[in-house]
Amino acid sequence: MSGPPVTESPPPRSTHQGEDGAVPQESHRPSWRSIGAGGIVVLATALLVGSVLVAVTIGQADISIRESWTVMSDRLGLAALQVDALGLGARHPSQIHAEVIWEMRLPRALNAVVVGAGLAIVGAIMQTLTRNPMADPYLLGISSGASLGAVLVIVAGLGSGLVGVSAGAFAGALAAFLLVLMIGQRSGTLTPVRMILAGIAIGQFCGAVTSFVILWVADPHATQDVQFWLSGSLAASRWSSMRIAAVILVVALLLFLWHARSLNAFTFGEDAAASLGVDVNRVRWVLLVTCALLTGVLVAVSGAIGFVGLLLPHAVRFLVGPDHRIVLPLSTLLGGMFLLWVDTVARTVFDPRELPVGVVTAMLGVPAFIWILRKRQVRA
């Protein structure tokens, strides 16, 4: 025993002296505790803010970095960001450039951050609660359910405003989720593969009905609408579109953080959580309904964007381990940053045409899906 003697008398026997000397390197995780959770969160926040500042300078219209920042600092009334103050010399940005930055690029960047953050955190929560490493709001058909709910509300004329569409999306998300949970279980236990299969089936079905409904009432933008609701896009982002989503994201994040310890207690399953004092039923239903709500309002902003909720939590756990007290905040920040950059690439790489952002997330997500499937020995 190399540790300090903690008990009064030594432990009864030690038969592991021999093999411990050569513990394989990879059995230890590089610990984030050396920087501390606070340090990591501050660092990631700084990176996220920096990403937004840089991303808004990139785009089709030829607007200089200097101009971009001048517009933002003008609007925000921040002297510190004034290019003059940096001594770079300023040319006052044209009205059109100012509009492009303030009314298009910045809201689009912030929408991307909100949607990416929300999808990532929903993925993290669902992976823990369903004990399914492949859980993702898109793969489980919940995003498609939300799309269908939103489209039905619009078509039925119940409201085309953000509130009505969000409410419809929430209802659709919740219905799809409940169906997947029902189909995905067998004698009371959820089996991951069964759940994914149920999710794909529900997702395909909701997608088909969504297309059908849109094309049925076909208006001139029908195909674009189908594209938006089924694979997601941030092209229509405005300041107003993220109002509800941003509020729900903050509320959900606080609620999830409040349950971070309880989520850790699910490490060995529901019974273990219960025997550690967690009210499993209450926690599960509160969090799963919140996941459906958040997914719904995100889909109302951006349509159904896939794989962010799958990729990000795994990447974060790979970096800092599985403790939800750090996984949740970091998934939020890195999820936002991830979707911001993916969207920036998607809107610029084939300039002047745009790639739908969901196309890029799928290209990144499917290889990750296969990797997780192989690595984690997912229980069938």
Add this chain to the structure above:
Amino acid sequence: MTSTPHDAGSRDAGHTPARAGHSPIRHGLDVHDVSWSVKGTVIVDGIELTAPATKITGLLGPNGSGKTTLLRAVARLAAPDRGVVHLDGVDLARLRRRDLAQRLAVVEQHAGTDHDVTVLDVVLLGRTPYRSALQGDSSDDRALARQALAQVDMLDFAERRWSTLSGGEKQRVHLARAFTQQPALLVLDEPTNHLDIAHALSLMSLVRRSGLTTFAALHDLNLAATFCDHLVVLDRGRVRASGTPHEVLTPQLLRDVYEVDADVGVHPRTGRPLLTFHPPDEVLPDTAEPWIPGASATPETVARGRS
């Protein structure tokens, strides 16, 4: 089982960190008329038993006799159809989950995870019922966790990843987590599963030395005879016998419940019952092969031939 645990019989409390908080009055566990059924099939029926305070009570019975089900009902992981369970005079059904978890710790029969946790993370889970949502792990929590790891001889493994542990190591870490919960009652479902004989003995001595009231489902009857102060035998969901090892472990009971022939002697060093079993068909396989000198003599065949 012929070896003797070096400290069997001595009951050295004080290894487990002192209980924080509640009532020092120890009545032990009292199970009254507990039944549980699933889809109309009664799995355990009208169970009456007591597990005396600070003693180890062993729960015996063949596969499928309802041991796990009964333990789950006691720990309120499954709500019994009827019956009450008292621990140290408190009706467990009246406690909130969190309060229950401060009094009762469970080590399950099969508890695995695919989360990439470390050993220390797992042991610290035992502090869950004591901490509010946003509190971190205090240095006291860490000290308790390390102390519990030292108790189960796993301190050197604190930073190891769960997935790299052997089955027996995982079991000992689960026990350390249970100790870290600082319970009044330990509920163990086949705790010596996966353990080699040395670790099985050492784990049971650990449990014994912890001084905690313990209710443990066990399969190894000699281990139960050695370590348990009190035994309860389940058969098809009902209590078939209960009492001291000498009272319970009789050839008649073993024949009735397990359908095996057994001789019951007295362990020369512990004074506990010592069981030897015979195959049910009474026809012994012909193991004593004739030994031909020089023919393919490996050390094993030589040894076997001589015996």
